[in-house]
Amino acid sequence: xxxxxxxxxxxxxxxxxxxxxxxxxxxxxxxxxxxxxxxxxxxxxxxxxxxxxxxxxxxxxxxxxxxxxxxxxxxxxxxxxxxxxxxxxxxxxxxxxxxxxxxxxxxxxxxxxxxxxxxxxxxxxxxxxxxxxxxxxxxxxxxxxxxxxxxxxxxxxxxxxxxxxxxxxxxxxxxxxxxxxxxxxxxxxxxxxxxxxxxxxxxxxxxxxxxxxxxxxxxxxxxxxxxxxxxxxxxxxxxxxxxxxxxxxxxxxxxxxxxxxxxxxxxxxxxxx
Amino acid sequence: xxxxxxxxxxxxxxxxxxxxxxxxxxxxxxxxxxxxxxxxxxxxxxxxxxxxxxxxxxxxxxxxxxxxxxxxxxxxxxxxxxxxxxxxxxxxxxxxxxxxxxxxxxxxxxxxxxxxxxxxxxxxxxxxxxxxxxxxxxxxxxxxxxxxxxxxxxxxxxxxxxxxxxxxxxxxxxxxxxxxxxxxxxxxxxxxxxxxxxxxxxxxxxxxxxxxxxxxxxxxxxxxxxxxxxxxx
Numbered sequence: 001x002x003x004x005x006x007x008x009x010x011x012x013x014x015x016x017x018x019x020x021x022x023x024x025x026x027x028x029x030x031x032x033x034x035x036x037x038x039x040x041x042x043x044x045x046x047x048x049x050x051x052x053x054x055x056x057x058x059x060x061x062x063x064x065x066x067x068x069x070x071x072x073x074x075x076x077x078x079x080x081x082x083x084x085x086x087x088x089x090x091x092x093x094x095x096x097x098x099x100x101x102x103x104x105x106x107x108x109x110x111x112x113x114x115x116x117x118x119x120x121x122x123x124x125x126x127x128x129x130x131x132x133x134x135x136x137x138x139x140x141x142x143x144x145x146x147x148x149x150x151x152x153x154x155x156x157x158x159x160x161x162x163x164x165x166x167x168x169x170x171x172x173x174x175x176x177x178x179x180x181x182x183x184x185x186x187x188x189x190x191x192x193x194x195x196x197x198x199x200x201x202x203x204x205x206x207x208x209x210x211x212x213x214x215x216x217x218x219x220x221x222x223x224x225x226x227x228x229x230x231x232x233x234x235x236x237x238x239x240x241x242x243x244x245x246x247x248x249x250x251x252x253x254x255x256x257x258x259x260x261x262x263x264x265x266x267x268x269x270x271x272x273x
Numbered sequence: 274x275x276x277x278x279x280x281x282x283x284x285x286x287x288x289x290x291x292x293x294x295x296x297x298x299x300x301x302x303x304x305x306x307x308x309x310x311x312x313x314x315x316x317x318x319x320x321x322x323x324x325x326x327x328x329x330x331x332x333x334x335x336x337x338x339x340x341x342x343x344x345x346x347x348x349x350x351x352x353x354x355x356x357x358x359x360x361x362x363x364x365x366x367x368x369x370x371x372x373x374x375x376x377x378x379x380x381x382x383x384x385x386x387x388x389x390x391x392x393x394x395x396x397x398x399x400x401x402x403x404x405x406x407x408x409x410x411x412x413x414x415x416x417x418x419x420x421x422x423x424x425x426x427x428x429x430x431x432x433x434x435x436x437x438x439x440x441x442x443x444x445x446x447x448x449x450x451x452x453x454x455x456x457x458x459x460x461x462x463x464x465x466x467x468x469x470x471x472x473x474x475x476x477x478x479x480x481x482x483x484x485x486x487x488x489x490x491x492x493x494x495x496x497x498x499x500x501x502x503x504x505x506x
Contacts, residue, residue: 030363156372159369159372160353162353163351166346167347168344215368216362
C-alpha cells in the first residue's frame with residue numbers, strides 16, 4: 001500500500017518532508033517539554049502566521065518572512081523570561097497574541113490573500129513543492145548539527161541549568177541557539193501540519209515517550225519513532241481515506257499517546273500484584 | 274590560602290538590599306554550615322560565590338583568584354535546592370552521573386562509595402528524595418571538586434536518611450579533604466558534624482565555632498535560643 005502511494009511525485013515529497021519534520025520536532029520536543037515550554041511551539045507558530053501575512057503583503061516568499069519574524073519572536077520570549085522574569089507561558093502568550101493581532105491587521109489590509117493563508121493555518125503536506133523541501137532540508141541539517149554539537153549540554157541544562165552553568169556551560173548562549181532552532185523548525189513544520197496543529201508534533205511524541213522510556217536516550221529514540229510512525233501512517237491514511245493529513249497525523253499521535261498510558265498503567269498494576 | 278575570601282560584599286535585587294557589606298573567609302578543608310532566617314540572603318550569597326549572580330559591591334576570591342578571572346569551575350561541586358531539579362527528568366542514574374566530565378574510574382569509585390551501584394539503571398524521577406540527593410552528590414563529585422556547596426540538601430528528607438547523608442559529607446571532608454559549605458535549617462543536627470557556622474542576616478555575617486551555636490542563633494534570629502542536643506552521631 002505504501003509502495004503504491006510512492007509512485008506519485010507529490011506523495012514522495014510529502015513523505016520526505018513529513019519524515020524530516022517528524023525527526024526534527026520529535027527530538028527537539030523532548031527538550032522543549034522538559035524546559036516547561038510546551039506551548040512555545042504554538043506561540044511561535046502564531047508568530048509565523050504574522051510572518052506569512054507580512055510576506056504575502058510585501059510579495060516575498062512567505063516562509064522567508066515567517067523565518068525572520070519567528071526567530072525574532074523566539075528571542076523576544078527568551079528575553080522576557082530571562083531579563084524581565086516573566087513566566088514562560090505568559091511570555092509565550094504575549095508573543096502569540098501580538099503576532100495574531102499583527103496578522104489580523106495585515107489580513108484586513110491585503111484582502112486578496114485569505115485563501116493562501118488558509119493553507120498555512122491547516123497545513124498542506126500533500127502540496128509541498130521542491131522549494132519547501134529545500135528549506136526543510138536546510139533547517140534539518142542545521143538542527144542536526146546543533147543537536148550533535150550540544151546534545152550533552154542540552155541534556156545537562158534540562159536536568160538543572162544552575163548546575164550546568166557552574167560546570168562551565170554557557171547556558172545563555174545555548175538557550176538562545178535552541179529557541180532559534182525551534183523557531184526555524186516551527187516555520188518548516190507549519191507547511192506540513194499547519195499553524196494550529198504544529199505544537200502537537202513537538203509535544204505528543206515527547207510526552208508519549210516519557211511514559212514508556214527508562215532513560216533519556218530511549219526517550220529520544222521513542223519520541224522520534226512515534227513521530228515517524230504517526231506521520232507516515234497519517235499521510236497514507238489521509239491519501240486513501242481522503243482526509244486532511246495534518247489533523248489525521250495529530251489524531252494518530254494522540255492514539256499512540258493513549259496506548260502508552262494504558263501500557264504504563266498495566267505495567268504499574270502488574271508490579272503492584 | 275583560603276578557598277573563599279569575601280570582602281565588603283553587597284547585593285541588591287532591584288532596590289531591595291539582600292546583602293550589605295559582608296565579609297567572611299573559608300579555609301581549605303573546612304566543613305561549614307550557613308544558617309539564617311528565610312530571606313536572609315544565604316542562597317543569594319551561594320549564587321554569588323558560584324558566579325550565577327553578580328555582586329553590586331565588594332569582592333570575592335575563589336582559590337586565591339578574583340571571581341572574574343576564575344575559570345576552574347570543575348573544582349567546585351554544587352547541589353542546589355531540591356525544588357530546582359527537574360523532577361520528571363527521564364534520564365537514568367548512569368546518565369545523570371555522566372553529565373559532568375570526569376574519568377570513568379573516578380565515577381565508578383564515587384558510585385561505589387555512595388552505594389549507588391544497584392540504582393544505576395533506574396530512572397532519576399523514580400527514586401526517593403534521599404536516593405536523589407545521593408545521585409546529586411555523585412554528580413557533584415565526578416569532577417573531583419575541592420569545594421562542595423550544598424543548598425538546603427535535606428529538605429523533605431527523613432531523619433534516618435539525613436543522618437546517613439551527613440555522615441557521607443563528614444567522610445568526604447575528613448577522608449578526602451573536600452571543603453564543604455552547607456546551607457541548612459537543621460540547627461539541631463548540624464553542630465555534630467561541622468567545624469564552624471556562618472550566620473547570615475542581610476548585614477550580619479558572623480563565623481564562629483559550632484560550639485557557640487546558641488549565641489549565633491540569637492544574633493541572627495533576634496531571639497534567645499536553647500539547644501537540646503540529641504544523640505545523632
